[in-house]
Amino acid sequence: MSVQIGNIDLGEFPLLLAPMEDVSDPPFRYVCKQHGADMMYTEFISSEGLIRDAAKSLKKLDIFEYERPIGIQIFGSDIEHMREASAISSQAGPDLIDINYGCPVKNVACRGAGASLLQDIDKMVAMTKAVVEATHLPVTVKTRLGWDDNTKNVQEVAMRLQDVGIKALTIHGRTRAQMYKGSADWTLIREIKKNPLINIPIFGNGDIDSPEKAAAWRMEYGVDGMMIGRAAIGYPWIFREIKHYFKTGQHLDKPTFAERIDACRTHLVKSIEWKGPKTGVFEMRRHYSNYFKGIDNFKEYRMKLVTAGTFEELEEILHEIEHNPKFENYVHSVEI
Template structure:
C-alpha cells in the first residue's frame, strides 16, 4: 500500500496531474468517477493567494467527493510560499504540493516552477520552510533539471526528502525540453531505486495507454503514475489502466453515448461552478478530445465551440449519438 504520510492511496495509485486551465473541479469530478486515485488542483500563485486575488482563491475550491486531493502552489519567494501554504491548508486538502516543474516562460524565468532547478539550495530552503509551516503532508512535483547539463535529480530528491517531503513526482523531461521529445524514465528509476530514497516516487510523462502504464510500472519500479494530457477529454484512461493491470485485458472503449454523457456532466458542473458564461467558455477546450476520432465531426465541433447557450449545448450533445451512431472512434 502506497502511503503519503498516513494517507493510503492504493497499491499502485494513478494520479491526475495539476494542469493549468484544465484540472478544475468539473474536470476532476469526471476523472474521479473514472478511477483517479489522487488529484491535484491547478497550480495556484502564492502571490495571488496572499493578495486574495479572486482567480487564485477560486482555485482553492475542493469538494468532498474529490478526496483525497492536493492543493498545488508555486512562487519564487520563500516567505510568500510559506504564507500561501498556510492559506491553502485552511481549505483542508489532504496534501500541500509544491510546483517545481512548470516550464512556462512567465513562471520559470522568474525563478518559480522549473526555474528553481537552477538554485537547488533555495529549493531545499523553500521546501523546508513550507514543511514547517503546515501540518498536512507536503509533496513536490518537479522535472529532471533545467537542461541536460543540470540534471541532478537524485541529489534533489535526497535533499527534499531530508527536509520532510512525503512524496515526489518527477516529470521525465528537462525544462528546456518543455513537452517535446520523449520523457526519460531511466532518470526517474534512478531516484526510485536509490538506496537512500524511501518516500514514494511517482513518474510522469508520455503515459497514454494501459500497455505503456504496465510496461513502465514493471520496467522502472515506480510507486505510481501521474497522468496529464492523456486524460484531457478521456477520463476513462484511469479505469482502463487499472483493469489492464489487474486482468491483462482491455476494457471496452466508451461508446459515443457514454462520451456524450460524460461531456454533458462536465459541462453541467462547469456551468454550476463558474456560471453560464465562463463555464461554457472554459468547456470549449475539451470538446475536441471528447469526440476525437469521429469522422466528419468538424461541423458539430464548430457548433459546440460557437454556442453560448447552456440549453442549446445540451441539445447539440444529445444529437450526437443519433447522427454519428455508426461512427468508429479511433
Template structure:
C-alpha cells in the same frame, strides 16, 4: 504506498495538476473513474496572499473527489509558506509544491521549473513550507533545466531531506517543454537509489494501459501520474486500472456514455462557475476528447462547438454530432 495517513491501493494512479484542466468538475469525474489522488490546478502563492478572488476559487474541494492535493507555485520562501497556510484552511490531504511548470509566465519569473536554476532557493522554499503546515507536503519537478543539468537524482535526495513525503518527476527537462519523449530512465534511477525512502511518482507520456504497466514494471515507481492523456478522457483511469488488475483491455466505452460524460462535465463546470465561464473552462476538454477524432469534415462543427458560450446551443451541437455521425451507435 502511503503519503501521510493516506494508504493507496496497489498501482496507484494520480491525476496530474494542469492549469485550466484540473478544476473541481474534472477532478470529480476522474475520481469517479478510479483516480486514486487528484491535484488542483496550480495556484499562485502571490495571488493567494493578495486575496485574488479567482485564485481563492481554485481552493474549492468537493467531498467526493478526496483525497486532494493543492498545488502551489511561487518564487519566495516566505510567500510560499504563507500561501501554504491559507491553502491548508481548505482542508486538503496534501500540499504540493510546483517545481516543474515550464511555461514562460511561470518559469521565466523564477517559479515552477525556473527554480531548477536556483536550487538553494528551491530548497529554502521546501523547508519553509514543510515547517508552516501540518498536512503532508510533496513536490513535483522535472529532470533538470536542460540536457546539461539533469540534476534530479541529487535533487531528490535534497528534497527528501527537507521533509517532503513524496516526489513526482516529469521525465523531461524544462528546455524540452512538452516536446520529444519523456525519459523515464532517470525516474527509475531515483526510485532505485537506496537512499530514497519516500514514494516516487512517475509522470510523462502515459496515455495507454500498456504504457502505464510498463512504467510500473520497468522503473519500479510507486505511482503513475497521468496528465495530458486524461484531457477529454477521464475514464482513462478506469481503463488502466482494469488492465493492471486483469491483464486485459477494457472494451471501449459506448459512445452514448461518452457523450453523457461530456455533458455532465459541462454542467458541473457551470455549477462551479457560471454558464459562460463554465463552458469556456471545458473547451480544452472538448477539443481533446477522443469522441471527435477522425470525424471527416468536422472543422466547421468544431469551431462552432468551441466558440459558443451558451449551454442550449452547445448541447444542440453535441446532440447533432451524436445523431449525424454516430446514429444509434452505443
C-alpha cells in the same frame, strides 16, 4: 503493499491526475474521479495571488468532498510568500500540499518559480522546508530531471527534499529545456527509486498514454505510481483502462459514443455549476474537440458546440449528436 503519503492510503499502485493549468479545475477533476483517478491536484496556484487575495487564485482553492484525496499545488519564487501560501492553502482543507518545481513555461520559470528552482537547489530546499514547517499536512513535490541536459540534478533534489520532510516526489521525465517536446526519459526516475536511501514514494510522469505503456513502464522503472496529464484531457477513461489492464492483462472496451456524450455533458454541467452560466459555457469550449477526437464527419458539430452561447443550446446540440444516424457506427466502440 499500499502506497502511503502521511496517513493517506492510496492503494497498491495509484494513478494520479496531474495538475494542469486551465485544465485541472473541479469540473474536469469530477469526470476523472468518476473514471478511476486515485488522487488529484488543483491547478497550480500562485503564492503571490493567495497573499494578495486575488480572486482567481482564491477560486482555485475550491475542493469538494468527493475529490478526496486531493492536493493543493502552489508555486512561487519568494520563500516567505510560499510559507504564507502554504498556511492559507492548508485552511482550505486539502489532504496535502504540493509544490510545483516543474512548470517550464516562461511566465513562471523566468520569474524564478516552477522549474527555475532547479537552477538553485539551496533555495529550493529552503523554500520546501518553509512550506513543510507552515502546514500540518503532508507536503509533496513535483519536479523535472533538471534545467537542461547538462544539469540533471534530480537525484540531489530527491535526497535533499526528503531530508527536509517531503512525503512523496513526482518526477516528470524531461528537463525544463525540453518543455513538452521529445520523449520522456524515466531512467533517472528508476535510479532514484532504487536508491536505498530514498524511502518516500516516487511517482513517474510523462508520456503515459496507454494501458500497455503503463504496464510496461511499471515493470521497467519500478515506480510507486504514475501521474497522468495530457492523456486524460477529453479521455478520462484512461484511468479505468490502465487499472483493468493491470488486473487482467486484457483491454477494456473503449468508451461508447453514448459514454463520450455523457462525460462531455457531465463536464459541461459541472462547469456551469462551478463557474456560472456564462464562464462555464465559454471555458468548456476548449474540451469539445478532445471528447470527440477521432470521430469522422464531426467538424460541423464541433463548430456548433464551440459557438453555442447557452446550456440550453448545447444540450440541444448534444441531443442531436446522440441521435444522428451517421454516428451509429460509433455506438459500440470508439478508438482514440
